[in-house]
Amino acid sequence: MGPEFSVDGSTRRVGLLDVGDGNQLYWEARGDPGGRTVLLVHGGPGSGRSRTAHKAFDPNVFQIVSFDQRGCGESVPSAANPATDMQYNTTEHLLNDIEALRRHLGVDRWLLYGGSWAATLILAYAQRHPQCVEGVILISVSMTQRSEIDWLYRDLRRLLPQEWDQFRAAVPAALRDGNLVETYRQLMEHPDPAVRAQAARDWCTWEDATIAHERRGQPGQYGAKPEEAKLAFVRICTHFYSQYGWLDDGQLLSDSHRLAGIPGIIIHGRLDLSCPLVTAWKLARAWPDADLVVIDDSGHTGSPAMATAVRHAIARFTDGDLSPH
Numbered sequence: 001m002g003p004e005f006s007v008d009g010s011t012r013r014v015g016l017l018d019v020g021d022g023n024q025l026y027w028e029a030r031g032d033p034g035g036r037t038v039l040l041v042h043g044g045p046g047s048g049r050s051r052t053a054h055k056a057f058d059p060n061v062f063q064i065v066s067f068d069q070r071g072c073g074e075s076v077p078s079a080a081n082p083a084t085d086m087q088y089n090t091t092e093h094l095l096n097d098i099e100a101l102r103r104h105l106g107v108d109r110w111l112l113y114g115g116s117w118a119a120t121l122i123l124a125y126a127q128r129h130p131q132c133v134e135g136v137i138l139i140s141v142s143m144t145q146r147s148e149i150d151w152l153y154r155d156l157r158r159l160l161p162q163e164w165d166q167f168r169a170a171v172p173a174a175l176r177d178g179n180l181v182e183t184y185r186q187l188m189e190h191p192d193p194a195v196r197a198q199a200a201r202d203w204c205t206w207e208d209a210t211i212a213h214e215r216r217g218q219p220g221q222y223g224a225k226p227e228e229a230k231l232a233f234v235r236i237c238t239h240f241y242s243q244y245g246w247l248d249d250g251q252l253l254s255d256s257h258r259l260a261g262i263p264g265i266i267i268h269g270r271l272d273l274s275c276p277l278v279t280a281w282k283l284a285r286a287w288p289d290a291d292l293v294v295i296d297d298s299g300h301t302g303s304p305a306m307a308t309a310v311r312h313a314i315a316r317f318t319d320g321d322l323s324p325h
Helices: 091-105 117-128 146-153 161-169 180-188 193-211 227-241 277-286 304-319
Strands: 004-007 010-020 023-031 036-041 062-067 110-116 133-141 264-269 290-295
Touching: 010 091, 023 091, 036 091, 036 117, 062 091, 091 117, 110 117, 117 133, 133 277, 133 304, 146 180, 161 193, 180 193, 180 227, 193 227, 264 277, 264 304, 277 290, 290 304
Parallel strands: 036 062, 036 110, 110 133, 133 264, 264 290
Antiparallel strands: 004 010, 010 023, 023 062
């Protein structure tokens, strides 16, 4: 299962799970191994696991599991290495990895928690393995639909024209009128490390611009990532988003009937430019067992009111208060 040691008075187990194709998945489990299990799924794609998200859950009640998706964090090999073959890093691979981790840990059913890209992965997993899902908490929902990716990397120029023009101007002139996500993906595969590094910086500058107006949108939040993490993040993002997550357009919405009987809480900021509220609203309408909580003062990076809503959502699962409100 992996080594065990004590952190802040609670036991933490860590390990590397061989998931095939030369990939090893880093995972860690905190809290009560006999408690209810919650899986923390990180966004990005390629951001790596949060170092603080586990603190929202009581380790005396939950076994809190987190992991780094393929190519990022402490999973190996890293997508920052240009020799890492990205054909083995797709949504299908990640879904199989989550299921392999569940079996490895001996978990029957678990609560799924995460936001942004994580919402896509959680919904896809829950629709495929509903019998393994106790419930879902989603924050800042994305379903990686074509309209969402086109909005974030093209149509958002209507609100951020100067920043988007810089994002576009950073690529070779001959490619500026094409699909910028695909163009950046190609730059992240360039043999020259200087080209890859500059493309990663330019991508993160745009990502920073989309959250700069937010209450908790720290200046340079994406650009401040360490260089290796930044390279992995952008390479994975462009790889996944250029293919719209390898999902049929609208697939997660049209297959939402497969979530029947799974209680869900969807928390979304009204001011989120990266993932507009309409996506969460459509999901809530299609999923009768889910509640939508809209946070008026929050964007993609959250707010104190969103943090309170997350605590209330976790408390509902802890207390068993799961009937739609």
